[in-house]
Amino acid sequence: MTKKRLQDDFYDYINHDWLQSTQIPSDRPNISAFGEMDLALEKLLKGLISDWATGKKEIPNNKHLQEMIILYKMVMDVETRTKLGWSVAKTDLDKILKLESFQDVAKQYVDLDYQFIGLPLGFYVSQDFINNRIKVLWMSQLGSILPSKENYDKEDKDKFLKVWSDMSFKLAKSYGLDDQTINHMIKKALEFDNLLKDYLLTNTQKADYVSLYNPKNIEWFADKSKLFPIKEIAEKLVENQKVDTIAIDNVVFFENLDKIFNDETFEGYKALLFFRNLQNTASYITEETREIATSFRKALYSIDQTRSLEDFAFDVVSKYFSMPIGLYYAQTYFGEQAKKNVENMVKNMIQIYEKRLKANNWLSKDTAEKAIVKLNKLGVMVGYPEEIESYYDKFIFKTYEQGGNLVSNLKIASQVLTKHNFDQYMQRTNDKLWSMSPAAINAYFHPFFNHIVFPAAILSAPFYDINASSGANYGGIGAVIAHEISHAFDNNGSQFDENGSLKNWWTEHDYKVFKDKTKAAIEIFDGIETEHGKVNGTLTVSENIADMGGFSCALEAAQKEPDFKAEDFFENWARIWRILSKPEAAKRRLESDVHAPGKQRANVQLSNCDLFYETYNITPSDGMYIEPSKRVKIW
Incomplete structure (x- = not known):
């Protein structure tokens, strides 16, 4: 493919050689700058874990890592797993087959909730949005077979449901059920799923996460279900504590419980x-x-090959021990100089953000002052957390020799996690705990804590390179840092105050102007054509607003550095968003990802930037050109 002019497609111009030469791994849906870093990190961690498991290196004197290796060895022992077969799961799975009604489910609800995924009412404990220092009880909608409600309106719906049906048939056959029973169960399951989908939220609705907070007095549920005594079940799950209120994510779903779960639908739900x-x-x-x-x-994601056994074993232990292995990685490989440099960048950008808020021409003084209070109270965490969850101490597994097996140990882990979650009911939150492993190639803003977190693993090239120019680093990790700061003021984060509580701190006029600007941010992305469909500007608006603020703030910070070159900043900005996706994976991202595709993330922000036009002499006839009146600037 011919290389495009930078004036027409800057993303393609900068990444052309990479886009042409890079191969997507056969066991992955895509490859990106993030993905390449993840592959390198995975190789390092897999090597460590394998060496510990085989005795090439001594396992650190760390209880969590030692339990992790027990689990790893059990995954790798294919011979024993094959010999045991479905016998290790039959007692539990047969419990589902023996259920005769939703009354049975209701009577056994607590036990079933500790054993299985996909229970009707989706109970869990999480933070309250208003009194955010306390954790409360929530209920969430039941998930469908296809990844999202949007999938059911696509032409390929039946194709994917057929794949699911074939998979289910083969697994049930291997489990020992007869063909007639399996086919009947698949038919009933699909009928239930077809009913369920009509009551679910779309991905666009779920992206507006403030709308997912719907606290209801326990009496509200009294007439919502004839089959489930919700108050009784809820109080049993939280060890007989009093439950006065439950927050729900989907009002329509819970208003229609009797239409979804009734005697006629039981067989389909059970299947x-x-x-x-x-x-x-x-x-x-x-x-x-x-x-x-x-x-x-x-x-669903055009993945060609199943993960290798070694990779699968790594995935399993990473799922259950993400913090212990991440902490080991960060404490072993993370440099203090990198941490200091990044913390300095954060400090610079917070100062620039404050300056920009003071100079803002559309915010009133009152709202700007409150925004600055929130900004100055923003917590910053870099590298790794001070402490991790206590439940890791309860992951105590039995080897095959001790009478354990892989499924029984994963059941232990699952039950520990379930109990830990319900034990948090009405407990105070701990803002020292992270929601992401130090070994994650990512970063996040937490609206309830008003803090930003940058794990050790993301502080590597191309995002951060201690030997790169300041412009390149600000175009990489700098923009990511400022992006996370900007989430405090996007369409979701802007509704939380400096303490992380859901609270309106805007004047009525200012919030109306902000909503208008949010609408403009939606419109500049909405409907952009890609190879696999159109960008949904509403679904991606919060991330696009964060990119707008992050890009402009990082650029201003970079310009203060003595070695600043605009080209370094713009080129690395385009580089960090490069991505290649397999066809179905690209479609799923357009349907469900709150981030715009990489090419559009890179190019639209560049086209919004006046300095970009000056640097590369962009004219109205160029593909990168956006009319000045249509360029969107919020922060």
Whole structure:
């Protein structure tokens, strides 16, 4: 493919050689700047874990890592897993098959909730949006077979449901059910799923996360379900504490519980519950059942190959021990100089943000002052957390020799996590805990804590390079830092105050202007054509607002550096968003990802920037040109 002019497609111009020469790994849906860093980190961590497991290196004197290796060895022991087969899961899965009604589900709800995924009411404990220092009880909508409600309106819906049906048939056959029973169960499960989908939220609705906070007095639920005594179940789950209020994410779903869960729909729900848990367990039985269990996801995301055994074992222990292994990585490999440099960049950009808020021409003084209070109270965490969750101490596994098996140990882990979550009910939150491993190639803003977190692993090239120019680093990690700061003032984060509580701190006029600017941010992205569909400006608006603020703030910070070159900044900005996706994966991202595709993330912000036009002499006839009146600037 011919290289495009930078004036027409800056993203393609900068990344052309990479886009032409890079191959997407056969077991991944895409490859990106983030993905390449993840592959390198995964190689390092897999090597460490393998060496510990095989005795090439001594396992650190760390209880969590030692339990992790027990689990890793059990995944790798294919011979024993194959010999045991489905026998290790049959007692539990047969419990689902023996359920005769929703009354049975209601009576056993607590026990079932500790054992299975996909229970009707989706209970869990999380922070309250207003009194955010306390954790409260929530209920969440039940998930559908396809990844999102939007999938059911696509032409390929039946194709993917057929893949799911074939997978379910093969797994149930290997489990020991007869063909007639399996086919009937699949038919009923699909009927229930077809009913369920009508009551679910779309991805665009879920992206507006303030709208997901709907606290309801316990009496509100009294007439919502004839089959489930919600107050009774809720109080049993939280060890008989009093429950006065439950927050729900989807009012429509919970207003229609009796239409979704009734005597006529029970058979379909039960079948779906069985298949869901069968698939969830199958990867841990044999390599053959793992291959079958991954077929649905592979079809959804155009993945060619199942992860290798070694990779799968790494995935399993990473899922359950993300913090212990991440902490080991950060404490072993993370440099203090990098941490100091990044903390200095954060400090610079907070100062610039304050200056920009004071000079803002559309905010009133009152709102600007409150925004500055929030900004100055913003917490900054770099590298790794001071402490991790206490539940890791309760991950105590039995080896095969001790009478344990992989499924029984994962059941222990799951039950520990479930109990830990419900034990948090009405407890104070701990803002020292992170929601992301130090070994994650990512960063985040937490609206309830009003803090930003930058794990050690993201502080590497191309985002951060201690030997790169300041312009390149500000175009990489600097823009990511400022992006996370900007989330405090995007369409979601702007509704939380300096303490992380849901509270309106805007004047009525200022918030109206902000909503108008948010609408403009939606319009500048909405409908942009890509190879696999159109960008949804509403779905991606919060991330696009954060990019707008992050890009402009990081650029201003970079310009203060003595070695600043605009080209370094713009080029690395385009570089960090490079990505290649397989066709179905690209479609799924357009349907569900709150981030715009990489090319559009890079190019639209550049086209919004006046200095970009000056640097590269962009004219109205160029593809990168946006009329000045249509350029969007918020922060």
